[in-house]
Amino acid sequence: MAFLSLDEFTSSPDARFFKGTWIVEYHDRTHLPKGTYLDLGKVEIEGCTPDGNSFFRFHPPSRGCLKQCIHDAWKDENSNEKTETNAVKVILDQLGESMVRLGILQPHFEISDCKFITERPFAVVVLDTNALRNGAVRHLQEQFPTTQLWIIIPTVTLMEIGEKAATIKSRANDNPRPSNSALIRSRPQVTIASQAVKWIRERFPTETLELVPELLRAFRGYETRRDDAYKEPDRISINDRLILEGIKDLRRQRNLPEGVYLMSGDKDMSWLARLEGIQTIYPDLPDIQGASDGINSTRYSAESQTDVVCSIHRFLWDLTHVFSKIRVRKCSDNLQKCEKLELFYYYPTKLVNDWVDDKLEVTGSLGSSSTAETF
Amino acid sequence: MIIEVFESANDEATIEIEIDNVDVSRVLPFRENVGERIAKEKLKTLLTEVGPIEAVNPDEPENYYAQNVPVWQDGDIGTEKTTLMDIPHHIRLRVVLEGVLQKYGTSDNLQIRIS
Structure with missing residues (x-):
């Protein structure tokens, strides 16, 4: 476990993303039962440049899939159709807002x-x-x-x-x-x-x-x-x-x-x-459900003739602000053995300086791969 | 590289997008379609197949990446602060063409020409 700033997280050898598909999930103790994670979508890393920049596509969850996950998570709780529908809307809206904030989607x-x-x-x-x-x-x-x-x-x-x-x-x-x-x-x-x-x-x-x-x-x-x-x-x-x-x-x-x-x-x-x-x-704000092929981590601004790029680390960083605890893991059946990383923004021991420096609690490691360096 | 966007069958382009530092000859399958008009449906198909012509050779990164491209990074957009970054040619081309499709895709007669 480490408490990292964004720059430290980006350069951490334990947080080196390599080519492949990664599952992004969140847990929030205010509204999810202990140990329950909800699917936030998939990140498809297309490759990394030699200087470590990853290019990715984000595939948000479908409305139906998300609703089912929420229903399953709360099946023993005091939940109803309206609450679940509202939760789906909040989650998808916040994912979209995050991507607008990071510049890869435009309002x-x-x-x-x-x-x-x-x-x-x-x-x-x-x-x-x-x-x-x-x-x-x-x-x-x-x-x-x-x-x-x-x-x-x-x-x-x-x-x-x-x-x-x-x-x-x-x-x-x-x-x-x-x-x-x-x-x-x-x-x-x-x-x-x-x-x-x-x-x-x-x-x-x-x-x-x-x-x-x-x-x-x-x-x-x-x-x-x-x-x-x-x-x-x-x-x-x-x-x-x-x-x-x-x-x-x-x-x-x-x-x-x-x-x-x-x-x-x-x-x-x-x-x-x-x-x-x-x-x-x-x-x-755009509706992220409209992007059937996923959302690119890069965008070309025709108005300014400038490329807009968002790193995978910055993207996850933003999600932790919103969803509290983010887990990223490799697509694999075996949850225990797969490489995974947990990011927690609202950790209880956070000091004033940690808030100012915008620090995260980071647990786990993504391991290493021979394909880590290039596409 | 110049991308001309046509919304009607005549010869006048709606817009020309000029992008520095993209080598279309390094991008599959678009390198086969340089100079010809590509209709909307074909463009969509080509975009699903887009990729580099070969695996990157560490000794020749310039063949694979547009190098030192000034970008707005991580939400720091609209300002004078840019970061220099290497971006694979195929990713830049795909992003621009997807943007064209998004903006002009409602036009039935949409065609593009890359030169």
Whole structure:
């Protein structure tokens, strides 16, 4: 067992992938019985270059197969059709989001007043948490390379990261329950969104959008009320409203009637904002089930005439953020004897520095092969 | 290498994609189809057979890999930061052609020409 950063994991001799098909599975103690792993798909390594870069195709599980696996895993638990269907959707959505984040799949941008962003040299882009987590800023810059992006991160977005972290922590020690599979959706909101903030600050002019004090007083107070006679508004809708009003305030203060975009991965928020006269960018994520031949670890960006490449190590790294514990093993009948690697992101002894350095607990070895070096 | 994409039967290409550093003569089976128009169905078939012409010879990597290709790696896309990487010719060609199919595949008259 070792605690490794991504660079250490990539160069580890125990984590050298060689040509062949590998099964990727996950275990998450919040919603799966002990020792149960669910299939996340297959990775077909086509070969490695002499400098150790692997090229692969990822074959996601089919909806039906995944649903059956979930049903089998929870057969003795309090599970039902609706919970299982929701879990399948969450898992497939998160796989797709991961590949968008890593650049090998592209979102389709629905942009209001697209002419503005293509013809003007700059755009102010306000991000919500969903846009932070799915890496949409990177794709926006790729598709509009001549537009200078000025990024604004509302404080309410940062507060949402903290709120989600608290939610995940509070349910970490619950008994596993099928309905907890929804937590998979929350995890990237914490670990990946916070890393994305750092990434954006290092590459784009970035500022924080303060909350409008009057609205903060009016809305945030609801959350602490515990009066049963009063129906507490949904916290997410409060956060959305604070962002929308913050954008309107920003436009007034800086005299920017156009060119300030809300980029949100939430479709409802996007159309509501558009109806209120706010320019929006909605990144529509692709459905990974549409890729019948699998998804390549490389992509050619026609807009920028640049190749996009994702390493197998980075791909697995991202999956651990979302799915907690990832097991990769060679296609083999004998689970005990086959080469396998287990990656665990949320290990209990993780220190503050380990979180900052984004470390993983890595167990096992992939062994070695004469075909490891080349195709 | 230039890939011309035709969406109609006339001679005018919808788009020309120019890719540096891809040696199509090293890619099976496309090296047999250089200069000719390839229709959508045939393109799909050829893509299932794509591969290098021979196993890599460690002394001649340039025959196998497009070398020192600037790439955006591991999600670091859309920025000025690129990494230099060796990518097998057949993988680059396949990725571009799959991208063409994805983007223009709805056209019944789709044809491509590699030169």
